[in-house]
Each structure stands twice: as structure tokens, then as C-alpha cells.
Amino acid sequence: MLSRLLPHPLLTLALALTWVLLVNSFTPGQALLGVLLGWAIPVFTRRFWPDRVRIARPWWLVFFLLKVLWDILVANVAVAALILGGQRFARPAFVPVPLELRSELAISILANTVSLTPGTVSAWLSPDRRTLIVHGLRVTSADALAQEIKTRYERPLRDIFEPPC
Amino acid sequence: MENLTALVATQTEHLLEIAVSALIVIGAAFTFIGSLGLARLGDFYTRLHGPTKATTLGVGALLIASVIYFSTRGEGPSLHEVLVTVFLFITAPVSAHLLAKAALHLRVRSIAPPPLAVEGADAGQLRADVPRTNSAGRTESS
Numbered sequence: 001m002l003s004r005l006l007p008h009p010l011l012t013l014a015l016a017l018t019w020v021l022l023v024n025s026f027t028p029g030q031a032l033l034g035v036l037l038g039w040a041i042p043v044f045t046r047r048f049w050p051d052r053v054r055i056a057r058p059w060w061l062v063f064f065l066l067k068v069l070w071d072i073l074v075a076n077v078a079v080a081a082l083i084l085g086g087q088r089f090a091r092p093a094f095v096p097v098p099l100e101l102r103s104e105l106a107i108s109i110l111a112n113t114v115s116l117t118p119g120t121v122s123a124w125l126s127p128d129r130r131t132l133i134v135h136g137l138r139v140t141s142a143d144a145l146a147q148e149i150k151t152r153y154e155r156p157l158r159d160i161f162e163p164p165c
Numbered sequence: 166m167e168n169l170t171a172l173v174a175t176q177t178e179h180l181l182e183i184a185v186s187a188l189i190v191i192g193a194a195f196t197f198i199g200s201l202g203l204a205r206l207g208d209f210y211t212r213l214h215g216p217t218k219a220t221t222l223g224v225g226a227l228l229i230a231s232v233i234y235f236s237t238r239g240e241g242p243s244l245h246e247v248l249v250t251v252f253l254f255i256t257a258p259v260s261a262h263l264l265a266k267a268a269l270h271l272r273v274r275s276i277a278p279p280p281l282a283v284e285g286a287d288a289g290q291l292r293a294d295v296p297r298t299n300s301a302g303r304t305e306s307s
Contacts, residue, residue, distance in 0.1 A: 076222040092207075092277040096280060111262060113258075118221065121262070122261075135210045135213070
């Protein structure tokens, strides 16, 4: 019963927040309208959202986002130096990263994270979703890069979305 | 006493102005370097790295500057820039991923040796209408 009235609580929250930010005013009336939209849109578009998003450890997600922001900052400077310093330091390579993640959302977030941190772009996901091919701008060791992505991003994402039962 | 508060107010205003200016310069610099990378790097795949940088740190710094500037004008906090960041951070990697995927599929010239797995999958996808067989010749049940 509750799942029919409120099929996607997280989507409701996100939509309400989006509405309040869009109108850029924090009056109770707009907040109420946001909550109303956040409730109505998931109910009427339920067919498009087959699975309910489950975040097992929301607070870890916050730490993960902060870590990614910091990595973006550091990596940006490194790649800017690479571009300005000339291409002779660039060693592009395609690096296959074997995936242990299974949930589609977690894989999407991993691929997006890899693309957002400069120096790596996620280029291709194998049809069986077990290998993500990453294009690196300066790869000295393919294994080291794959290992870094796995320990730095994939493991926290597993903890957040697919905790061991 | 009134002089002191006025002094503090002008000092804060100065500091804010410096912070906003610095953020705009940083953002513009990174956006420029990203575009420079787009123009200078060797092949399609390395050129993809330029825009991902411009949209992260470049636009990020400009948006923080915008938040600070409009929030300190006495009209209440302005946070809808956060949405711009969120939408950019969602869409930019997806478009980069699709560009790279399309390029791999079309065998665009690459400095780095292209991954072998793509060819196999492409071959498999071309014959998606018939049942796939594995190396032993047996039909896979998927």
C-alpha cells in the first residue's frame, strides 16, 4: 500500500529539492508545491522506474562525493599541466577494468565518476557488464590504473549500494 | 563605533570581491586549458579529455563565484547554481561515454591500441538476430 502511494521516496525527495532550487526561493508555499510535484511525478511515471533505488549507507555516499570532488580538483591540475606542458608526456591507453559491481545504478555512477575525474574517460562497457574499458590520458601502468579505480571508487560504491548481506 | 562597523563592512566587501574575481579567473583559465586540450591533443580519444575538465573545475569555479556574488547582495541565498552543477555532472560524462563508444564502434584512429573486446562484441552484436555460439560451437543459452 505504501509502495503504491509513495513508489520512490528518494526520487520524491530529489524532485522536491530540484523544484525549490529551480524557483530559488525557500518559502513554505514553494516547498509544499515541490513536495506535491515530487509525490505526483513518480506516481504517474511509475512504469518508467521498474526498480526502487536502495542506498544501504547514505552517509558513506556523502563521504564518497567529497572524495570525488577532491580527486577532481587534484586531477584537474595534473591534466592542465599535461596539456600546457605538451603532448610528449601523454601516454594514452585503453585500460580494461573488471567490474564486481552488479547494480545498474552503481555501474553508471562508477562510469560517471571515472569520466568526471580528468585524465580518464569511461569509453565502453562490455555487453555482459563485467568489464569497463577506460581511456587514460597518461597511463604509466595499466594494472595500477585499474587497481586504483577499483580500490578508490568501486569498493566504496559496493559498500554503499551492495553491502554484503 | 559606527566607523568601525563601516570599516569591517568595506573590508568584507573587498575580500568577497577578491574571492569572486579569483574564482572567475580560475574558472576561465581551466575552461581555456580544456579548450586548448581539445584543439592540441593528438587523437579523438585524448581530445575527449579536454571538455571533461572544462565542465568540472572550470564551470565549478565560475558557479561558486556566482553563488557568492548573488548571495551577498542582500536578496537572500542564491543556490540554483547547484542545479547547473548537478545537471552538468550527470550529462557531461554520459555524452563523453557515448562519443567514445561510437568512436570505438566506428574504429576512429587512435594513438593507443584499441581494445580487442570491442571487436568481438561488435561482431556478436551484428549477428544478434541469430543465436550466438561459443568457441566450442554450442549454442549459448542467455
